[in-house]
Amino acid sequence: MTTFFVLVRAIHMAACLMVFGMCVFDRFVVGGALDELAPPVQALWSRIAARLHFICLPTILLSGAAWFALVVIAMSGLSPVEALRPHFIGIVLDQTQFGALWKVRGGLWLVALIFIFVKTKDRVPGRRGFPVGWVYSPTISRSWWASTPTLQAPPPGMGDAPKTRRAVPALRAVSAMAFSAALLASLAWSGHGSVGDWPSMHLATDAIHVLASAGWPAGLLPLLIILLVMRRIDSPEKWLAIAIIVRRFSAMSLICVALLILTGIINSWILVGSIPNLWHTAYGWALLVKIVMFVVMLAIGAINLLVLKPRFDRAAITENADFIESHARRLRRNVALELALGTGLMIAVGLLGLLPPAFQAIE
Amino acid sequence: MSRILRFILMCSIVMITSGAQIVSAHAMPDHCEPRVGSTVDKPPAEVRIWFNEKIESAFSGIEVFGADGKQIDKKDSHVDAKENRLLIVSVGTLAPGTYRVAWHVVSVDTHKTSGDFKFTVKPQ
Numbered sequence: 001m002t003t004f005f006v007l008v009r010a011i012h013m014a015a016c017l018m019v020f021g022m023c024v025f026d027r028f029v030v031g032g033a034l035d036e037l038a039p040p041v042q043a044l045w046s047r048i049a050a051r052l053h054f055i056c057l058p059t060i061l062l063s064g065a066a067w068f069a070l071v072v073i074a075m076s077g078l079s080p081v082e083a084l085r086p087h088f089i090g091i092v093l094d095q096t097q098f099g100a101l102w103k104v105r106g107g108l109w110l111v112a113l114i115f116i117f118v119k120t121k122d123r124v125p126g127r128r129g130f131p132v133g134w135v136y137s138p139t140i141s142r143s144w145w146a147s148t149p150t151l152q153a154p155p156p157g158m159g160d161a162p163k164t165r166r167a168v169p170a171l172r173a174v175s176a177m178a179f180s181a182a183l184l185a186s187l188a189w190s191g192h193g194s195v196g197d198w199p200s201m202h203l204a205t206d207a208i209h210v211l212a213s214a215g216w217p218a219g220l221l222p223l224l225i226i227l228l229v230m231r232r233i234d235s236p237e238k239w240l241a242i243a244i245i246v247r248r249f250s251a252m253s254l255i256c257v258a259l260l261i262l263t264g265i266i267n268s269w270i271l272v273g274s275i276p277n278l279w280h281t282a283y284g285w286a287l288l289v290k291i292v293m294f295v296v297m298l299a300i301g302a303i304n305l306l307v308l309k310p311r312f313d314r315a316a317i318t319e320n321a322d323f324i325e326s327h328a329r330r331l332r333r334n335v336a337l338e339l340a341l342g343t344g345l346m347i348a349v350g351l352l353g354l355l356p357p358a359f360q361a362i363e
Numbered sequence: 364m365s366r367i368l369r370f371i372l373m374c375s376i377v378m379i380t381s382g383a384q385i386v387s388a389h390a391m392p393d394h395c396e397p398r399v400g401s402t403v404d405k406p407p408a409e410v411r412i413w414f415n416e417k418i419e420s421a422f423s424g425i426e427v428f429g430a431d432g433k434q435i436d437k438k439d440s441h442v443d444a445k446e447n448r449l450l451i452v453s454v455g456t457l458a459p460g461t462y463r464v465a466w467h468v469v470s471v472d473t474h475k476t477s478g479d480f481k482f483t484v485k486p487q
Contacts, residue, residue, distance in 0.1 A: 071473045075422045095421040097471040191472060356389050356474075 002354065005070050010350030012063035014218075014343075015056040016184045017210070019112065021218030022052055023177040029219065029248045031173075040233065041241045048225050053116050060109055060183070068092070068102050101189050108183040115176035184210050191353040202270050209263040215256035217297060217342035223249055224335045227328065239324050243313050246331070250305050257298065264294075273359030281358040290348040297341045300334050308334070390416040390470035392478070393448070399480040406457035406484045410436070410464050417447045422469035425452040430460050459486040 030045045069084055072092045076083040093099035188206035226245060230238050268287060278284035308331050315324040396411040397403045410427055420442040427436040440452035450468065460483070467477035 074475055075419070075469045075473065077467075077475060091421050096419045096469075096473075097417075098419075098473050354474075 005067075005074075005354060006347065006350040008063055008066045008070060008350075009353055010346045012060060012067055013187060013210075013349060014346045015059040015063060016180075016187060017214050017218040017346075018052060018056045018221065019060065019116070020177070020180040020184045020211070021214040022049055022056075022222060023116075023173075023180050024215050024252070025049075025219045025222045025249075027173065027177060028215075028252050029223075029245055041230075041238070044229055044233075045226065048222060048229065052222065052225070057109075057113050057116065064102070064105065064109070068098075071098055098190065101186065105183060105186050108179055108186065112176060112179035112183050115172055115179055119172045119176045181211060181214075184214060202267065205263040205266045205270075208259060209267060212256045212259035212263065216253040216260075216301070217338060217345070219249060219252065219256075220335050220339045220342060224332065224339055227332045227335065231328075236321065239312075239315065239328075242328065246304075246309055246312060250309055253301060253305075257301070260294075271357040271359060277358035281356075283352065283355040283358040286348055286351050286355060287358075290345055290352065293341045293345045293348065297338050297345070300338045300341075304331060304334050389472060389474035390414045390418050390468050390476050392466070392480075395464075395480065397482040400482065402483040402485050404485050406454075408453065408455070410452050410454055412450045412464075412466055413446075414448045414450065414468060414470075416470040416472070418442060418450065418468045418470055420447075422475070423450055423467065425450055425464060425466045427452060427454050428463045428465065430462075435462070457484050459484045 026045075026049055030042075069080075072088050073080050073083040075092060075096070076088045078088070091099075093103060185207035187210055188203050191206070223245070227242065230242055272278060272281075272284060272287065278288055308327055312324070312327050312331065315327055391414065392399075393413045393415045395413070396409075397407050410425055412425065423442060424440040425436065426434055426440075429435045435454060435457070437453040437455060440450060443449035443451060450466065454462075461481055462484070463479055463481050465477070465479040467475070469475050
């Protein structure tokens with residue numbers, strides 16, 4: 001049951017991270033670069049974003065329901081068949097902090113779903129639609145479309161002349177981001193956030209910690225998907241688009257990593273209490289594994305930032321196809337590795353929430 | 364890369380399977396009245412346990428048993444309205460003897476814990 005609980009928590013947290021992470025990636029990585037990106041890249045991104053959102057949002061609902069059911073079983077101390085009856089479900093929903101939290105989170109999920117749906121509909125009108133909110137760059141001709149067979153050609157009359165940008169209404173995009181952020185941050189109340197000597201500070205740092213992790217490492221998934229899908233585009237101009245996206249993602253990652261380190265140190269200080277507690281408790285060991293994975297991810301990220309990104313920027317300008325492709329391959333491999341470590345890290349987080357904090361275990 | 368991925372997978376499996384052996388111990392008694400293992404001169408009217416975490420009233424309780432194993436508390440255990448770390452049960456007038464207090468709580472972060480202790484009422 002504990003193993004299943006760890007997995008359910010990890011899946012739920014990862015899905016919440018991805019939904020907010022996609023909003024962040026959309027606004028600060030791709031959205032901010034819209035004016036510099038060619039229409040096919042924007043069309044590609046709109047489809048990736050829509051698909052990821054519509055995988056993650058139902059996953060949040062299902063894993064959230066499973067998490068709730070597991071808590072009802074654990075709290076009642078009964079078998080699943082006996083525990084999952086309206087009587088106990090009602091008690092947990094109406095008389096416990098967890099039930100109140102899950103009711104609030106259910107509402108947040110619904111509102112986030114509506115805003116994300118409206119936002120996505122605005123950008124991707126049809127099932128295989130064309131994004132309305134695209135920016136037509138006069139410097140990029142119709143040949144762009146012709147060179148991208150996997151993408152749909154623009155509707156008649158839309159590819160010839162510069163168009164006025166009809167951006168996604170800012171309020172809808174900001175609302176989608178705000179509600180998905182609230183859905184993610186509220187996870188702080190479901191774990192050890194309210195224990196320790198400084199519950200308010202701990203809840204705040206916990207919330208900032210999960211929000212920052214939506215930028216990095218969660219943002220690595222859309223980045224990897226973009227890098228993989230871009231392989232299918234046979235145009236030299238795609239390298240410039242990739243260089244822009246990688247540059248913006250690196251800038252965002254730096255801020256997120258700084259926040260993760262700061263809030264991670266505060267959280268560890270509250271929940272571990274002392275350095276020896278790290279190796280004298282199960283919580284400490286799980287945290288050490290998480291820290292090691294985080295450091296390895298940071299090292300790979302640093303290679304991407306300090307070695308690959310500058311070379312990529314230079315290569316995108318010089319347009320040496322072989323040189324660029326070899327760097328793109330390295331970049332894809334590093335991002336995939338970081339993402340694999342991030343998955344392990346999520347499982348460690350799922351486990352940490354179930355273990356007694358080190359300072360309690362020692363008592 | 365596949366070797367590194369295999370290592371990560373192994374670590375994850377070890378962590379998950381080690382998790383299966385862990386008994387969560389979150390909300391634990393901070394102190395009690397009467398104290399754990401104590402001998403009291405005057406019989407207490409209530410047994411009170413303060414926990415180190417906030418607890419859920421709906422799933423928390425105390426039972427007090429006499430030496431013969433019969434439950435002698437008034438079955439009115441509740442979390443204090445002002446202090447949600449304090450669990451109380453009334454016991455009426457206790458005769459001299461040894462009593463066992465069994466408690467079970469669910470902390471607000473959803474973890475279930477339980478335990479017991481004894482105290483003795485001294486003959487007058």
